[in-house]
Amino acid sequence: MPLIDAQVWLPRKDKGFLALAMHIGENADNAQATVRKVVFSFPVVIDVDNRFADLYARTGETVPAFPLAYLLDRKGLVRKIYTTEEPAIDALQKDVDALLAEPP
DSSP states (O other): OHHHIIIIIHHHGGGTOOOOEEEESSOHHHHHHHHHHSOOOSOEEEETTOHHHHHHOOTTOSSOOSSOEEEEOTTSOEEEEEOSSSOOHHHHHHHHHHHHHSOO
């Protein structure tokens, strides 16, 4: 997450890009402890009732596999799913820049 923060989120946050980290599960204390240990500046959503996980789960998936990253457009539509621990930064930058170049 620190690379996403420094190389993707911070340079693009004033251009309309929003990065979010999400903790899914009942133990919010674990998420808060992780946020204190890992340095990044984008917001963290704590999803204790799985509302967001259910909303963005892949079709047919009953238990989301983690880690995952989703790239959503301005309308909230999932445009890309990354299934590696941390997406390749150069590919993520290119994908985000392409979405930011689309008309609102």
